[in-house]
Amino acid sequence: MASLAARRAKDTTIKAISTGFAVLAIFLLGWILWTLLARGLPALGLNVFTEVTKPPGQNGGLLNAIVGSLIQIGIAMAIGGPIGIFCGTFLAENGKGTKIGSAARFVNDILLSAPSILVGLFIYTLLVVPFGGFSGWAGSLALAILVIPVVVRTTEDMLNLVPVGLREAAFALGAPQWKVVMFITWRAARAGIVTGILLAIARAAGETAPLLFTSLGNNALSTDLSKPMASLPIAIYQFAGSPFDDWVSLAWAGALLITVGVLVLNVASRLFLARSH
Amino acid sequence: MDATVESMGSGSVQPITKAKATGRISDPIFVGLLWASGIFVLILLGLIIAELFQGGLPALQHFGLDFIWSSAWNPVTENFGALVMIYGTLFSAIIAVVVALPLSFGIAFFLTEIAPQPLKRPIGVAVQLLAAVLSIIYGMWGFFVIVPLMAAYVQPPLIDTIGNLPVIGALFAGPPLGSGMFTAGLILAVMILPFITAMFVETLESVPPMLKESAYGIGATTYEVYKNVSVPYGKTAMVGAIMLGLGRALGETMAVTFVIGNATRMSASLFAPGATIASTIANEFPEAAIGSLKLTSLLQLGFILFVISFIVLALSRALVRSRLD
DSSP: OOOHHHHHHHHHHHHHHHHHHHHHHHHHHHHHHHHHHHHHTTTOOTHHHHOOOOSTTSOOOSHHHHHHHHHHHHHHHHHHHHHHHHHHHIIIIISTTSHHHHHHHHHHHHHHHSOHHHHHHHHIIIIITTTTSOOHHHHHHHHHHHHHHHHHHHHHHHHHTSOHHHHHHHHHTTOOHHHIIIIIIHHHTHHHHHHHHHHHHHHHHHOOHHHHTTTOOOSSOOOOTTSOOOOHHHHHHHHHTSSOHHHHHHHHHHHHHHHHHHHHHHHHHHHHHHHHO | OHHHHHHHTHHHHHHHHHHHHTTOSHHHHHHHHHHHHHHHHHHHHHHHHHHHHHHHHHHHHHHTTHHHHOOOEETTTTEEOSHHHHHHHHHHHHHHHHHHHHHHHHHHHIIIIISOHHHHHHHHHHHHHHHHSOHHHHHHHIIIIIHHHIIIIIHHHHHHHGGGSTTGGGGGOSOOOSOSHHHHHHHHHHHHHHHHHHHHHHHHHTSOHHHHHHHHHTTOOHHHHIIIIIHHHHHHHHHHHHHHHHHHHHHOOHHHHHHSBOOOSOOSOTTSOBOOHHHHHHHHGGGOOTTOHHHHHHHHHHHHHHHHHHHHHHHHHHHHHTTTO
8 A cells, every 4th residue: 555645635735626627617607607798798789689680780689589488488487387286296106016106206307417409309290291391389388398397306306205104194085196205295395396497498498300300490470370480599599690790699698598588587586495495 | 215205195185175175166176286287297298298299200301210320411412411410419428428427526525525514515516516607607618618628728739649549549640620519518517516516425325324433444545435335336337427417418409519520421520610419400400491301300309319319318217216106
């Protein structure tokens, strides 16, 4: 074995390197946020919120994209949220130890990390091709599929933290399962379930690839779900890749907006959960 | 674990529910909904597999299994193959894991053993926020900030020095474009870093203190305990975490599309532009008409990506959950 001094030196060196790595990770986060602020803030005028997409040089904005994103996220959550909560409840309450429960848990884990672009292709072949066009509905459904696994996972984890005794007490009083779940377990795990919903919204807000094949994007302000619909990530993608300077800076403004939104949702969900425990 | 919960929990209370539920209509409906949503998730995955397979079937019928081994990608002559993209997908993801791995080991060591208690949480959250940054933001940051840096400062010296060596030089050959496999791999590394680190920390924190204290008791240093006690104890789950990182890197689309250069040819060089399955689908889809051979080829690529991701993610899950179930 090496001498004590050599072992101590090695320990110190590796501690220093590890600390350096942690500092590097924080530096990278800071660098990304700084880039967003430095390039996005100057471009973030009132026109971003009040004007729709316009040809380069005409001082357009992102109103259509913001509205489109909000509509599609809203519908995705309205569909995916309840399904996710029910499925998560199933896994924590009824599915334990059953074959279907284990299979559903496995499938959900796969869906959680599967490439989101494939969900876009799936909706494309399932809805866009047969119904003859890109639409806000298709985009919303693609996002719904992407939020389900997030909600399922958090709901299951949070319900598993609810003491079994609480359920048994309710059952002993003669409550049927729907009452036990709705008034005891869900209520006890309320903060955790809301956290899952917030994280799911954050995921839906940022997904770009699946929308390329589903809602496509729209340069006009449209609330018609049967037509192609704009979204913030798609607008950012189109503008960032364009050769026009004012479009690129609009992309940075959009990027700043969406990142602040997603980071706030993430931090809020963490604080929410931390305070309720 | 599951078995004890079962016998303590729902198992013993189930009969009461059933007895009480008879004669009521609401409970069967509610329980039915719970089961239905569980089964729905199963059907969903089945549908995704079936749709992607069916959508790509014409390409498979046209090219046969050669589709997988063909390095052609020529929209003009309508000759398509998946090899270049499979290569690019695996190559960029492996670069990402190779770069992210030492960082994750270091940061997990820092968070579990070195960081003072009040700093632990804020630093851990900051690392986790790297996972919250959107794929498209990584793409823009990569394209507008990292690519110019790579082209100006990082790649030229590497090409001039290591690039001239025999054998290994081939990895560092070519013009310093800034974009390419290496840059894509680096960006992917930053993206998967928080996932791997979080699972490392979770695993390392589950190491029984007794084991660590025994090692400290015979005079081991902090690093020696980490390396010889903690990491071996969590080995299986940690390999699972690495696989999850790999699985995430394989399917990443927007960030890669911005920085990989999107060239559908194969090169051994780290600095050469390339393409992944996901970036090719995102890039070429707008020019693929419904019913065209190109579109079905892209769908077939999607199916291949699904199969690769499925295998990696299933393996990861088996390793991570092996100790829990």
